[in-house]
Amino acid sequence: MTHKAQALLESELKDIEARMVVLKQSDPFLDPDHVTDNAAVDTDVREQEAHQRIEAEVEELQERVATIHKALERVATGTYGTCKRCNKTIPPKRLELIPESLYCVSCEEDLKR
Numbered sequence: 001m002t003h004k005a006q007a008l009l010e011s012e013l014k015d016i017e018a019r020m021v022v023l024k025q026s027d028p029f030l031d032p033d034h035v036t037d038n039a040a041v042d043t044d045v046r047e048q049e050a051h052q053r054i055e056a057e058v059e060e061l062q063e064r065v066a067t068i069h070k071a072l073e074r075v076a077t078g079t080y081g082t083c084k085r086c087n088k089t090i091p092p093k094r095l096e097l098i099p100e101s102l103y104c105v106s107c108e109e110d111l112k113r
């Protein structure tokens with residue numbers, strides 16, 4: 001169970017890293033031609049929007065990376081699969097769906113409030 005979780009988390013990390021590389025490459029602000037092109041205003045706006053969308057997604061992915069690292073720490077300390085808040089066992093189905101879960105469903109919902 002624990003080793004399986006670790007493998008899952010590590011493969012998730014790899015997926016996220018690959019996704020971030022792709023995202024960053026699609027950022028128009030990182031286009032080497034960007035600085036020199038005197039694009040029309042509407043193009044600038046489009047690039048600005050694309051840039052912001054990419055930044056937001058990268059930020060979200062970084063947060064997930066942080067959570068996955070926390071989950072990996074819990075694998076290492078043997079506390080993976082128990083809720084960080086109430087210490088109850090997190091249902092295996094939930095962990096299958098979201099391997100980086102640190103909380104059980106009800107604690108997660110409480111924390112979101």
Ligand SMILES: [Zn+2]
Pocket residue numbers: 083084085086087088103104105106107108
């Ligand atoms: Zn809980």
